[in-house]
Amino acid sequence: MKDYKILNDLIKFNTIQDKENKRIVDYIENYLLKLNFKTEYKGKYLIMSIGENAKIGFLGHTDTVEYIEGWNSNPFKLTKIDNKLYGLGTCDMKGGIAALLDAVSEIDFSKLKYGMKLYFTYDEEIKFSGIYDIVNSKEKFPEIMMFGEPTNNQILIGSKGLLEYELKFKGIKAHSSNPEKGKSANMNAVKFIMELDKFYNEKIKKYKENSFEIPYTTMNIGTINGGSSKNSVSANCEISVDFRIVNKKHIKVIKEKIEILSKKYEYEINLIEEIKPFIDKTELVDTIKTANFITEASFIQTKNRIILGVGPITAHEVNEYITEESYINLVKQYKKIIEKICT
Numbered sequence: 001m002k003d004y005k006i007l008n009d010l011i012k013f014n015t016i017q018d019k020e021n022k023r024i025v026d027y028i029e030n031y032l033l034k035l036n037f038k039t040e041y042k043g044k045y046l047i048m049s050i051g052e053n054a055k056i057g058f059l060g061h062t063d064t065v066e067y068i069e070g071w072n073s074n075p076f077k078l079t080k081i082d083n084k085l086y087g088l089g090t091c092d093m094k095g096g097i098a099a100l101l102d103a104v105s106e107i108d109f110s111k112l113k114y115g116m117k118l119y120f121t122y123d124e125e126i127k128f129s130g131i132y133d134i135v136n137s138k139e140k141f142p143e144i145m146m147f148g149e150p151t152n153n154q155i156l157i158g159s160k161g162l163l164e165y166e167l168k169f170k171g172i173k174a175h176s177s178n179p180e181k182g183k184s185a186n187m188n189a190v191k192f193i194m195e196l197d198k199f200y201n202e203k204i205k206k207y208k209e210n211s212f213e214i215p216y217t218t219m220n221i222g223t224i225n226g227g228s229s230k231n232s233v234s235a236n237c238e239i240s241v242d243f244r245i246v247n248k249k250h251i252k253v254i255k256e257k258i259e260i261l262s263k264k265y266e267y268e269i270n271l272i273e274e275i276k277p278f279i280d281k282t283e284l285v286d287t288i289k290t291a292n293f294i295t296e297a298s299f300i301q302t303k304n305r306i307i308l309g310v311g312p313i314t315a316h317e318v319n320e321y322i323t324e325e326s327y328i329n330l331v332k333q334y335k336k337i338i339e340k341i342c343t
């Protein structure tokens with residue numbers, strides 16, 4: 001493990017938008033077959049297992065974000081400087097996958113009572129296609145699932161939910177010198193945003209769930225795109241809005257409000273994503289720590305979900321890196337958890 005061979009090998013694969021998906025899946029499968037794992041499914045995603053009655057599972061995505069200019073080293077080569085390991089995906093989340101592969105190589109599963117299943121997905125960074133494929137296949141997941149997203153070696157047992165919308169406002173185009181002949185889609189969108197913001201502050205934001213670092217449901221108007229010229233009344237306007245949810249009851253209340261306001265402000269509703277928040281219980285931690293971001297854990301219904309990965313959290317950054325200490329500790333954490341659950 002000291003030469004970080006597995007991590008180095010994984011970094012070499014260009015999996016931006018799953019470009020070398022087949023190569024990285026083949027690599028992981030061949031590595032695990034040598035450890036007596038068996039292939040349950042292999043396509044764009046991979047499922048491997050070992051032993052009987054799998055009680056724990058691990059899930060990690062093999063794709064990375066786009067390569068951004070400005071790196072001080074080759075992003076497709078693991079570069080060690082002092083105690084830092086640089087490379088595209090070292091943090092998010094090839095570091096987690098590599099640590100898991102290192103950990104299982106040190107475990108004698110023949111001495112354990114329960115088995116384990118491993119899932120490797122694709123297209124997590126854009127559309128979550130991989131996890132959707134697995135869920136839609138009616139896969140029965142083990143009762144305890146680990147997810148290798150970066151957490152700086154902290155065990156997270158919950159995540160906020162998500163409501164994400166695209167709204168299309170319709171107006172009537174006219175010259176700005178005679179706006180009464182038209183109907184402004186932009187103005188409708190502005191009025192809608194003001195009323196939605198008032199509703200959010202009075203009905204949603206006041207509720208606190210202190211298990212989350214940001215302890216309330218957040219609202220964000222991400223994009224506004226409307227009108228065709230500065231001297232025309234806008235006939236169209238599109239906005240995107242998302243809510244990071246702390247209480248699943250907020251989903252119903254917000255959806256109802258969006259529907260009611262659509263009659264008043266004349267817009268079409270496109271619900272992009274709806275994900276419930278969760279906080280699971282586990283004997284592995286004494287204090288509850290959660291994620292504000294969405295992971296593939298949110299798409300799986302099982303008894304316990306654990307998010308645990310490397311650090312520091314430099315995901316999506318230029319010169320993405322993790323520390324040697326974090327990686328070595330994560331291998332130990334994974335090994336300890338697997339042996340504890342499967343004994």
